[in-house]
Amino acid sequence: MPHAPAGRPSPANAGPDAGIAAPEDGPGWLLTLPMMLGSGALIALQSEVNGDLAGRLGTGLRASALAAVISFGGGLLVLTVLAVVRRSVGRGVRQLMTAVVRRQVPLWLVIGGLGGAFFVASQGVAARALGITFFVLCFVAGQAVMALLVDHRGWGPSPPAQLRAGRVVGAAMAVLAVGVSGAGLLADLPLTVVFVVLAALPLVAGAVNSLQQGMNGRVAARFGSWVTTWNNFFVGTLGLLVFWLVTLLVPGRIAGPPSQPWLYLGGLCGIGFIWAASVTVRIHGVLVVGVFAVAGQVLTAALISVLTLPTGPPLTTWLAVLVSLAGAAVVGLSQRRRA
Numbered sequence: 001m002p003h004a005p006a007g008r009p010s011p012a013n014a015g016p017d018a019g020i021a022a023p024e025d026g027p028g029w030l031l032t033l034p035m036m037l038g039s040g041a042l043i044a045l046q047s048e049v050n051g052d053l054a055g056r057l058g059t060g061l062r063a064s065a066l067a068a069v070i071s072f073g074g075g076l077l078v079l080t081v082l083a084v085v086r087r088s089v090g091r092g093v094r095q096l097m098t099a100v101v102r103r104q105v106p107l108w109l110v111i112g113g114l115g116g117a118f119f120v121a122s123q124g125v126a127a128r129a130l131g132i133t134f135f136v137l138c139f140v141a142g143q144a145v146m147a148l149l150v151d152h153r154g155w156g157p158s159p160p161a162q163l164r165a166g167r168v169v170g171a172a173m174a175v176l177a178v179g180v181s182g183a184g185l186l187a188d189l190p191l192t193v194v195f196v197v198l199a200a201l202p203l204v205a206g207a208v209n210s211l212q213q214g215m216n217g218r219v220a221a222r223f224g225s226w227v228t229t230w231n232n233f234f235v236g237t238l239g240l241l242v243f244w245l246v247t248l249l250v251p252g253r254i255a256g257p258p259s260q261p262w263l264y265l266g267g268l269c270g271i272g273f274i275w276a277a278s279v280t281v282r283i284h285g286v287l288v289v290g291v292f293a294v295a296g297q298v299l300t301a302a303l304i305s306v307l308t309l310p311t312g313p314p315l316t317t318w319l320a321v322l323v324s325l326a327g328a329a330v331v332g333l334s335q336r337r338r339a
Contacts, residue, residue, distance in 0.1 A: 032280045033332070036289055039276040040296020046071070046269035048304065053263040060252020064124035065244040067266075072116070072240050075267030076233040083230060092227035096219070109219060113235030115205075115212030116270075121243050122201035130195070135202045137178045140294055142206025144171035147213075147287040156214030157221045157282045166334030167287055173327025174294040181298060181320035210286050216274070217281035225278040232274050233267075284335055291331045295324035 054067035083090040099105040119139070127135045148171055154160035161167070212232075220228040273293075281289045299321050305313035 032283055033292070035276045036280050036284070036292030037296040037299070037328075039273045039280075039289075040293035040298075041300040042269040042273040042276075042296075043293060044297045044300035044304070046266045046273070049263060049266040049269065053258065053266065056255070056258040056260075056263065058252060058254040060247070061124045061250055062244065062247040062252040062254060065120070065240065065247045066254060068117075068120040068124075069237065069240045069244050070264065071266035071270060072233055072237040073267070074264055075270050076230070076237050078267065078271060079226070079230040079233055082226065086226075089224070089226045089230070092223045093230055096223045096227055096231060105219075105222075109215050110231055111235055112212040112215040112219075113232035113237075114239045115208040116232065116236045116274075117239030117243060118208055119202075119205040120240060122205045124247075126198040126201045129198050130202070134199070136297075137175065138199050138202040139206040139209070140178050141175050142203040142208075143210050143290050143294075144174055144206075144287070146207035146210035147171065147285075147290045150210050150214040151285045151287050155211070156286050157217035158285045161285060161287075161335075164334050166330050170291050170327045170329075170331030170334065171287060173323055173330060174291045177294065177298050177320045177324035177327060180316055180323055181301070210290060213277055213281050213286045213289060216278045217286070220278040221282055225275050228278045229271060229275045233270070284332075288328075288331050288335045291324075292328045295321075295328040298324040 050067050050071050053070065054064040057063040057066055083093050096105065096110070100107060100110055123135065130138070148163060148167060150156050151158065151161040151167075152163055216228050216232065219231065277289055277293070284292075298317075302313050302317045302321050305317060
């Protein structure tokens with residue numbers, strides 16, 4: 001995999017259209033901190049919305065897959081309308097497609113949306129058997145390790161980053177935070193061959209997610225964040241449609257679509273998350289964005305528990321919030337010192 005970001009093509013491979021879609025100016029450093037935490041909050045909200053949507057759509061894996069198709073498809077529809085209304089976005093989409101056809105942008109760089117599709121597929125296959133806490137723990141572990149590698153090798157939009165102690169410690173704290181939130185639940189998990197195979201799915205999904213963030217950052221550096229977001233939803237929707245067709249081969253039932261409008265807001269949450277990540281990853285790198293997103297997820301999950309549980313979340317949940325925020329602070333300060 002080449003080390004030169006897509007936004008800085010070398011003279012040898014830069015085509016006549018290289019850099020024609022100038023990306024939008026990025027936000028200030030301080031503004032990106034709530035953006036990264038907010039992106040994690042949107043992930044947590046999207047999971048809640050899509051989970052409820054799947055439960056009301058029917059049963060089995062096909063219902064989960066259809067909920068994801070609706071979420072991605074709805075997001076794609078909104079972004080396509082944006083591309084039609086906002087000329088700069090529509091022009092950027094056309095430029096990206098032209099660059100791919102002319103092989104000025106490698107195909108592997110624009111298939112990051114399949115990472116989201118793979119995450120949803122692995123969630124449908126393994127989350128119930130593993131338990132949501134262990135599923136997320138494996139996902140975050142894979143995400144953190146691969147984020148360190150992506151940043152270290154310079155596969156994202158930023159120059160290569162050294163494996164400093166602060167970065168490693170912050171990544172470990174993100175994983176620890178998820179483990180703390182599920183304390184008492186993990187001890188009862190069975191250790192079987194099937195369980196290990198299922199656990200590998202979210203582990204790989206987390207690693208693919210970090211690769212996706214790096215790829216998105218490189219595309220956004222050249223074509224802009226809105227174009228990158230549209231491309232992710234376009235590719236992800238196609239991948240999920242294929243996955244949903246496969247799920248029709250296994251047992252399940254699809255009922256009628258639910259009438260509650262809020263169940264169809266998952267796509268908007270996804271738009272916010274992918275857009276914010278594609279903006280901030282160019283400033284902070286994949287690891288910092290990922291660790292802050294985990295902190296946002298853990299904090300939002302705790303707040304949801306406050307609103308929905310009669311007794312509120314247990315003490316371990318608030319401890320997990322503190323650990324995740326501390327991990328975000330550690331990697332953020334490490335990255336700030338490097339800058």
